[in-house]
Amino acid sequence: MGFRYYTRREAKSLGLLGWVRNLPDGSVELVAEGEPGALATFREWLEEGPPGASVRRVDVETRPPTGHFSDFSIE
Numbered sequence: 744m745g746f747r748y749y750t751r752r753e754a755k756s757l758g759l760l761g762w763v764r765n766l767p768d769g770s771v772e773l774v775a776e777g778e779p780g781a782l783a784t785f786r787e788w789l790e791e792g793p794p795g796a797s798v799r800r801v802d803v804e805t806r807p808p809t810g811h812f813s814d815f816s817i818e
Contacts, residue, residue, distance in 0.1 A: 747817045750789070754775055757785055758777055760777060762774055763817055764817065778790070789801050
């Protein structure tokens with residue numbers, strides 16, 4: 744299982760909504776919406792990543808929630 748699949752699983756377990764996708768340069772981009780505590784836990788998880796992952800950096804941009812998501816998907 745790859746990073747996106749683990750990320751989706753973790754996000755869903757925290758009740759988050761949004762998406763995750765690979766970018767052409769090999770990085771991963773995601774959007775997540777949910778309760779502040781769940782988002783903080785998710786950010787901590789992203790800093791470490793799943794087993795075998797090599798997380799070099801996590802950039803966070805905070806925006807108001809859109810309310811457009813009904814699930815957490817892999818794009």
